[in-house]
Amino acid sequence: MIAVKEVMIKIATFNINGINGRLPVLLRWLAEASPDVVCLQELKAPTEKFPLKAINDAGYEAVWNGQKSWNGVAVLSRGSPIQEVRRMLPGDPADEHSRYLEVITHQLVIACIYLPNGNPYPGPKFDYKLKWFKRLARHAARLQQHEVPVALIGDFNVMPTELDVYKPEKYMENALFRTEARAAYAALLKKGWTDALRYLYPDKRIYTFWDYLRHAWERDAGLRLDHFLLNDELLPRLKSGGVDKAVRGWEKASDHAPAWITIKK
Numbered sequence: 001m002i003a004v005k006e007v008m009i010k011i012a013t014f015n016i017n018g019i020n021g022r023l024p025v026l027l028r029w030l031a032e033a034s035p036d037v038v039c040l041q042e043l044k045a046p047t048e049k050f051p052l053k054a055i056n057d058a059g060y061e062a063v064w065n066g067q068k069s070w071n072g073v074a075v076l077s078r079g080s081p082i083q084e085v086r087r088m089l090p091g092d093p094a095d096e097h098s099r100y101l102e103v104i105t106h107q108l109v110i111a112c113i114y115l116p117n118g119n120p121y122p123g124p125k126f127d128y129k130l131k132w133f134k135r136l137a138r139h140a141a142r143l144q145q146h147e148v149p150v151a152l153i154g155d156f157n158v159m160p161t162e163l164d165v166y167k168p169e170k171y172m173e174n175a176l177f178r179t180e181a182r183a184a185y186a187a188l189l190k191k192g193w194t195d196a197l198r199y200l201y202p203d204k205r206i207y208t209f210w211d212y213l214r215h216a217w218e219r220d221a222g223l224r225l226d227h228f229l230l231n232d233e234l235l236p237r238l239k240s241g242g243v244d245k246a247v248r249g250w251e252k253a254s255d256h257a258p259a260w261i262t263i264k265k
Contacts, residue, residue, distance in 0.1 A: 007265040008239060009106050010034065013226050015041040015114070015155045015209075015256035019072075022254055023051055029247055029258060030058050036078050037105060038258075039112035039153045040064075043072025043098075050074065067098035073112045073154070077105040085109070091135035099132070106265075108234070109143065113154035118175030126175050129157070133184040137191065140229075144192055149234035152193065155256065156227050158185045160195065163205055164224035176223065188229060196228035196261050200241050208243055209256045217248055226259045237263040 012035040016022050019040065030038070038060070043050065047066035055062045055076060064074035065087045075082060082105040089100040101112040113136070118129030136152075143150045158181050159165040171177035189195060197206055207222025216222065230238060241261035248257040 006239075008262040009036045009108075009265050010260055010262050011037045011039075011108075011110070011151065011153065011228070012258050012260040013039040013041070013112075013153045013155070013228065014258040015226060015254060017042050017254035017256065018044040019074075020045055020049060020051060022252060023054060025247070025250055025253055027054060027058055028250070029244065030060070030076075033244060033258065033260070034078075035076075035258075035260060036080070037108075037110060038076040039110065040074040040076065041072070041112070041114035041155045042070070042254075043067070043074060044070055045072060063101065063103050065098040065101050071098045071114060073098060073101045073114050075101055075103045075105070075110060075112050077103075080106040089132070089135050090139050092131070095132075100136075107149070109146075109148055109150040111140075111143070111150070111152045111154075113152055113156060115154070115156045115158070117157045118178075118181065121173060121175040121178055126178070126180075129175060130180055130184060133181070137184070137188055140188060140193065141191060144231055147233060149237070150231045151234060152188075152227075152229040154227070155225055156185065157225055158182060158227075159223050159225065160185050160198070160227075163203070164207075166205075166207070166221045166223070176225065192232055193229040194232075194235050196230050196235075196238055197224075197241050197243075197259065199235075199238070200261075206243060207245075207257075208259050210248055212255055226256060228259070228261050234263065239264055 060076040208226040210217040
């Protein structure tokens, strides 16, 4: 009897921290890692400055929502058409930040997320973060109702547990680790979403971000900010996951490293 090899889809998230300035890093990583779907955050480029030709030449279609100087999200897809569903998170028509992009590709609904940082705490930026979290929770609940495979992917700007931060006591008053932000993340999980990397590695320290300051990369003083939340339709298909940590050490690297999961097609 001939064994049938499982076909996998590799899905990644990468806060690129300036897509045009770090385009060589992105293209090198795409060539080496060969992800099928990539969620990018912090494009830091207006919509018209997105490097579409270079992305197409690398073998990917793209949908993106840019913004001058900061924010900006994109989804890249290889081997499957990509259809945009929405490019703003519902709930606040006055919010013009480019932080959310929802698409259908590879027969999956994928939401690319760049959740607000929220610092300094306390203050209006932290209040905005919590309000954005509530809007995400409401929309995520609507996505759950469709009973199709859905993934919420990106830079959530939250370290959910003490395993996700190199020195928890240092971050107690930081918006990334404040109890309110962690509670908002935990509330999402209670509504039927599963943190894929933590599901695969329940006791392992995993980092996806290393600050440029104080030799954080060299000291491995990291944070896990980039997450994959899978609904119950998609979770049984999860096979593996990890972080391409070495990318953080490349020349002119982002302060984030790409994270990824594989799912059965």
